[in-house]
Amino acid sequence: MAIHKKILFVCLGNICRSPTAEGVFRKLSSEYAELDLEIDSCGTYGYHQGEGADLRSVSTADKRGYDLSAIRSRKILPQDLNHFDYIIAMDVSNLESLKDMAIKHQCSVDNIHLFLDFSNQSNITEVPDPYYGGSNGFDDVINLIEDASQGLISELLDKKKSPLRNGS
Ligand code: 4NP
Numbered sequence: 001m002a003i004h005k006k007i008l009f010v011c012l013g014n015i016c017r018s019p020t021a022e023g024v025f026r027k028l029s030s031e032y033a034e035l036d037l038e039i040d041s042c043g044t045y046g047y048h049q050g051e052g053a054d055l056r057s058v059s060t061a062d063k064r065g066y067d068l069s070a071i072r073s074r075k076i077l078p079q080d081l082n083h084f085d086y087i088i089a090m091d092v093s094n095l096e097s098l099k100d101m102a103i104k105h106q107c108s109v110d111n112i113h114l115f116l117d118f119s120n121q122s123n124i125t126e127v128p129d130p131y132y133g134g135s136n137g138f139d140d141v142i143n144l145i146e147d148a149s150q151g152l153i154s155e156l157l158d159k160k161k162s163p164l165r166n167g168s
Contacts, residue, residue, distance in 0.1 A: 003156055006038040008084040009115070010094055014043030014073040017090040017127050017141055019053040021115065023066040024142065025149045035156060040084075044097040046075030054131070060138040064146075081107040088115045088152070091126035116144060118151035 009021035018041035026039050052058070053068040061068045081087065081102050089095035095114050102109045116125055127144050130137030 001034070002036040003034055004036045005086065005156055006084045007040070007086045007088065007152075008076075008080055009039075009041040009088050009090070010044060010076060010098060011041075011090040011127075012043055012045045012094060012129065013048045013131065014041055014075070015048045015051055015054045016057045016130055016138075017145070018043065019068050019071040019073075020057050020061055020066070020142055021088070021090070021127075021145050021149070022071060023061050023068040024064075024145050025152065027066050028146070028149050029153055029156075032153065032157065035153070037156075038084075041071065042074050042076045042080065044076055044094050044101075048073040049075055056130070056135060056138050057141075060135075060142050064142060076101070078105045078107075081105060081111075085111055086152075087112045088118075089113070090115055091129065115148045115152075118155060119144070119148040120151050120154075121147055 009018040011017040022039055022041035029035050029037055051073045053071050058068045087098060089098055089112065092114065095112065098112045099109045102112060114125065115127060124144065127141055128137065130141050
């Protein structure tokens with residue numbers, strides 16, 4: 001039986017981390033025929049609205065076989081809060097922004113998660129913002145995202161409890 005879920009990845013600008021998460025997760029999850037997913041990404045900040053992903057993210061993803069070329073930055077909308085089953089923040093700052101927005105719009109916060117809570121291995125709790133750093137930062141980001149994506153896939157397939165880190 002197909003598993004239908006809607007998943008939204010969220011960072012600040014929607015040009016580095018969340019587009020990478022969208023592209024990586026889209027490809028990795030496509031290997032499971034039972035997963036029928038709507039996958040999207042956005043930012044809590046609209047400054048880069050309409051732009052493609054940062055070229056450093058595009059090239060880091062491309063080297064691993066993930067295509068980010070069709071992704072355009074957009075800012076989160078209030079209606080996203082009820083539409084998506086999983087709203088997944090890259091860091092605590094964006095998690096808090098999303099929860100504030102949900103409370104303001106009288107939406108549930110139960111579908112809002114921190115991405116690395118799905119990670120199997122990482123002791124790091126946040127996907128760090130690579131925007132002002134060197135190219136190593138983009139490799140670190142994609143490593144964390146690949147790992148957490150596998151954890152999220154396991155959660156969707158109901159192999160593991162979620163989120164992994166708080167054991168709930
Ligand atoms: P992202 O990275 O949130 O991973 O897309 C950033 C992109 C742009 C900016 C900050 C972070 N900025 O300040 O413009």
